[in-house]
Amino acid sequence: MTELTYSSAELMIINAARLLRDGDVVFVGVGQPNLTCNLAKRTHAPNLVMIYEAGVIGAEPARLPLSIGDPTLVSGALSVVSMYDIFSLYLQRGNVDVGFMGGAQIDKFGNINATIIGSDYAHPKTRLPGSGGSQEIAAWANRCYLMTPHQKRRFPEKVDFMTSAGFLNGRKQRKAAGLRGGGMVGVVTDIGFMEPDENGELTLTALHPGKTAEQAKENTGWPLKVAASLRTTEPVTEKELKILQEELDPKGIYLRGG
Amino acid sequence: MSKLIPLKDAISKYVSNGDVVYAAGFTHLIPFAAGHEILRQNRRDLVLARATPDLIYDQMVAAGCARKVIFSYMGNPGVGSLRIVRSAIEQGKLEWEEYSHFGMITRLQAGASGLPFLPMNQTGAADLEKANPNIKRIPDPYGGKDVIVVPALNPDVAIVHVQRADANGNAHLWGIIGEQKEAAFAAKKVIVTAEEIVDESVIRSDPNRTLIPSVVVDAVCRVPFACHPSYAQGYYDRDNDFYLQWDKISESVESVKSWLDEWVYGVKDRAEYMEKLGEEKRGRLKIKSRMSEPINYGEY
Numbered sequence: 013m014t015e016l017t018y019s020s021a022e023l024m025i026i027n028a029a030r031l032l033r034d035g036d037v038v039f040v041g042v043g044q045p046n047l048t049c050n051l052a053k054r055t056h057a058p059n060l061v062m063i064y065e066a067g068v069i070g071a072e073p074a075r076l077p078l079s080i081g082d083p084t085l086v087s088g089a090l091s092v093v094s095m096y097d098i099f100s101l102y103l104q105r106g107n108v109d110v111g112f113m114g115g116a117q118i119d120k121f122g123n124i125n126a127t128i129i130g131s132d133y134a135h136p137k138t139r140l141p142g143s144g145g146s147q148e149i150a151a152w153a154n155r156c157y158l159m160t161p162h163q164k165r166r167f168p169e170k171v172d173f174m175t176s177a178g179f180l181n182g183r184k185q186r187k188a189a190g191l192r193g194g195g196m197v198g199v200v201t202d203i204g205f206m207e208p209d210e211n212g213e214l215t216l217t218a219l220h221p222g223k224t225a226e227q228a229k230e231n232t233g234w235p236l237k238v239a240a241s242l243r244t245t246e247p248v249t250e251k252e253l254k255i256l257q258e259e260l261d262p263k264g265i266y267l268r269g270g
Numbered sequence: 271m272s273k274l275i276p277l278k279d280a281i282s283k284y285v286s287n288g289d290v291v292y293a294a295g296f297t298h299l300i301p302f303a304a305g306h307e308i309l310r311q312n313r314r315d316l317v318l319a320r321a322t323p324d325l326i327y328d329q330m331v332a333a334g335c336a337r338k339v340i341f342s343y344m345g346n347p348g349v350g351s352l353r354i355v356r357s358a359i360e361q362g363k364l365e366w367e368e369y370s371h372f373g374m375i376t377r378l379q380a381g382a383s384g385l386p387f388l389p390m391n392q393t394g395a396a397d398l399e400k401a402n403p404n405i406k407r408i409p410d411p412y413g414g415k416d417v418i419v420v421p422a423l424n425p426d427v428a429i430v431h432v433q434r435a436d437a438n439g440n441a442h443l444w445g446i447i448g449e450q451k452e453a454a455f456a457a458k459k460v461i462v463t464a465e466e467i468v469d470e471s472v473i474r475s476d477p478n479r480t481l482i483p484s485v486v487v488d489a490v491c492r493v494p495f496a497c498h499p500s501y502a503q504g505y506y507d508r509d510n511d512f513y514l515q516w517d518k519i520s521e522s523v524e525s526v527k528s529w530l531d532e533w534v535y536g537v538k539d540r541a542e543y544m545e546k547l548g549e550e551k552r553g554r555l556k557i558k559s560r561m562s563e564p565i566n567y568g569e570y
Contacts, residue, residue, distance in 0.1 A: 042348055065371060066296050066446045078510040079347035081297020083503050086445045087560050095296055095321070095449050096379045099372040104391055123395070127368075133401040139359045141352070143398065144322075144343035147370035151393035177394030189394040190415050265348075265514070 018248055020161055020202035021267050023220060025051060026252045027245055028112070028159045028200040037061040038110040039103065039149050040071075042080045044159055045112035047256065047266055050076065054255050061090075063108060065145040067098045076260045099145070103152050106192055111153030116140050117171045118158055120234045121212050122178025122196030124150060125171035133173065143175050150176035151191045162201035162231045169234040179212030186212065203228045205245065209237065218243040272437040273490045277463060278539070280489035281307045284427050284459045288337075290317040292378075292425035292457060293326055296448030297347055297508070300326050300500035301431040301463055303493045303540040309333045310535060319425055321374045321449060322347060325499065325516050328354040329534070331364060332526045338365035340423075342374035349513050353520040368402060369420065377423035378449050381456030389417035428457030430482060431496050433505060434472065435464040439487025442472075442479040445503025451481045460486050463493040465505050476567075495544045498555070506555040 018026075025044055029052040032038060040049045040062050050073065053060045062071045066081040070090030077085050086092055093101070102108055117125035126146055130137035150156055156178075160166050178196040179186045186195055196214075199206040205218035216228050217239040229236045261267045275283075285291065285308055293301050305326045308316075312335075318327045319340035324347065330336055332354045339355060346352050358364035369377065372390060380388040392407070392415060399405045399418065407416045430450050435441040439462050443450060454460050462482065467490070473480055496502075499509035499516075519525050537543045544552065 042345075046348075066298070067448065068446065078349070078513065079297050079508070081347060081446050081448075082508060082510075083298070083445060083501055083557075086503055092444075092446060094447050094451065095371065095375045096452060099375060104372070127398070133397075135362065136360060139344070139356045141343050141345035142341065142368055143370040144345075145371045147393045147395050147398070148372045148390075150395070152391070174395045174397045180394060186394060189392065191392070191394050 016248055016250060016253060018253055019267055022253060022256055023248060024159045024161070024200050024202055025256060026248050027205065027220070028157060029055065029252070031157055031198060031200070032057050032060055032110060035059045036109045037063060037107065038112060039063050039065065039108045039145070039153055040080065041113045041146070042144070043114055044266055045114060046077060046080060047260055048112060048159065050260055051252065051256055054259065055252060063098065063102060065095070065098060067093045067095055069093065069102070078265065099148060103148055106152065108153045109155060111149035111156040113146055113149060113156060113158050113176070114160065115146065115158060115175070117166055117168055118160060118199060119167070119171045119178070120169050120214055121180060121182060122199070122208060122214055123171050123174045123180065124158065124176040124178065125173045126175040127173040129172055131172060146176045150178065150193070150196070152193045154194050155197045156193065156195060157198050157200065158196060159200040162203040162228060164231050164233050167232045179208060183208070183210070183212035203231065213237065215239055216242065218245050220245050221247050273439050273487060274437040274467065275489050275491060277304060277307050277491040277493050280461045280491050281311055284461055284488060285313055286426070287313055288315045289426035290319060292319045292428045292453045294428055294430045294448065294450045294453040295500065296321060296446055297324070298446035298448065298500065299431040299443065299450065299502055300324055300497055301429045302326050302498060302500060303496035304429045304461065304463055305330055306534045306543070309335060309530070319423065321371055323352055323355050325513065328352050328516070328520060329530065331355050331358055332523070333530055333534070336364065338367065340367045342369045342371045346513060346517060349517050353517070354526060367404065368398065369405070370398065373405065373420050375449055375452065377420045378452040378456050380420070380422035381424040382452040385422060387419045387421050389419050392416065392418055423456060425453070425457040427459040427461065428453040429461045429463065430454050431463045431502070432482065433464070433502055434466040434468045435462050435490050436468055436470045436473050437490060438470065438484040439482070439490045440470065440473045440480050440484045441482040441487070442476065443481050444479060447481060454482045454486050459488045461489045461491065462487050463491045463496045465494050465496070465502050467492045493540050496540055498544070498547065504557070507557050509555060
């Protein structure tokens with residue numbers, strides 16, 4: 013059997029998809045999270061209910077939706093509602109299990125920055141797209157996941173701008189803020205998987221096959237703790253790769269990375 | 271009373287320099303035709319509000335018609351950066367005001383309901399609240415946790431594209447309905463552009479689908495294909511290739527300028543734009559039908 017070759021993006025998407033449970037109601041973000049949820053639905057989670065911030069509930073896209081407002085999301089969906097309804101009745105009211113997000117920076121306590129790089133909001137060195145739905149998803153979904161390549165600049169000790177809350181300065185502070193959701197429960201990178209410890213600090217809990225804890229530490233902007241029971245993630249399968257490459261992203265729009 | 275007029279006349283009459291303009295549509299039904307007509311009529315100092323500025327505002331900012339943008343996600347959906355708006359902000363050439371999607375939509379909901387503001391629950395992420403003085407926190411008068419409030423947004427003019435409307439402005443739309451209704455009720459003036467103008471009896475055959483009533487509409491314009499490269503559910507597809515191409519076109523000011531010269535200033539109207547787009551491209555955006563099951567309203 014020849015060894016499978018895959019990109020970093022494919023490795024992350026496949027591992028992230030495995031975190032979703034069958035029957036989860038998931039608020040799907042743009043880009044790689046979109047592929048992730050669509051992959052999960054076509055593998056182990058056929059009853060995944062995909063909600064898009066454009067107002068679509070129970071989408072069953074026949075093709076890869078490039079944007080989260082693609083017409084393929086609507087045809088055959090369970091319901092389509094206004095944006096005000098999706099954010100109030102569904103998200104704020106507590107009807108969403110999982111939020112799947114991206115972001116330029118994520119810090120030690122799982123806080124996300126999708127707004128600016130640099131410290132001066134009024135004169136941004138690099139202007140990012142901004143919150144979109146992320147601020148409320150991070151606060152109100154029961155479980156949040158994030159996926160991003162493992163690079164030091166993406167994992168600073170503290171984000172330049174807190175677009176969306178993880179555990180703030182620690183689990184106690186999030187609890188005190190009274191946010192309904194459980195916060196950031198896992199971060200998938202191209203090296204491994206990080207989960208919050210009892211204080212909410214992201215800790216390395218798993219490595220992808222062939223990766224090392226040293227690599228993870230070198231590419232993290234704070235002294236990364238490594239869990240005593242460090243796992244190795246299951247190898248990528250041919251079936252998962254095939255669905256991604258042939259059905260979901262045949263043009264390689266999101267999969268080329270790495 | 272018929273409000274049916276050409277798009278050119280509607281823009282001329284209802285969009286003025288300095289206006290706050292809300293061109294509605296979350297990815298779907300984005301009124302590109304009206305945006306381009308605003309550029310041809312050379313409006314200036316506009317405040318462009320949209321949850322997602324999308325390519326329509328990237329093009330309008332590139333053309334120099336905007337003083338400020340109000341947004342909640344400034345990206346090219348599914349592609350990446352919205353290069354023109356982003357670089358204008360980074361270079362300090364464009365004012366901006368920013369919310370989360372929920373904040374932005376709540377502003378419209380307040381405006382549409384005739385309220386001064388509306389509350390939302392806290393999110394724990396307070397940096398935007400510090401950066402934007404319009405986002406405030408007030409005590410819950412009933413003794414719960416403090417809530418976040420945002421002020422009503424009442425645009426001077428909203429432009430809303432729909433699949434079909436009658437000449438009075440009663441409009442049916444379906445698919446992603448985003449913030450169309452809220453924008454129409456919030457705005458002081460409303461221009462409806464429609465793929466088709468239908469008889470009032472067609473509207474009356476399915477009243478639940480009328481999201482925008484004549485009551486709030488000032489002008490109705492028949493503009494088929496008004497949304498390209500966005501789409502109209504059931505009429506034509508989103509031109510995803512163009513969204514990807516725009517990422518290249520918008521890499522330089524020069525290439526955007528020449529695109530605008532060719533596709534906005536170089537054509538008279540949307541019909542000419544679609545003609546120029548060519549048969550092959552129009553063919554690729556065609557879609558097969560998928561009809562809903564009819565429902566029975568009953569004879570009473």
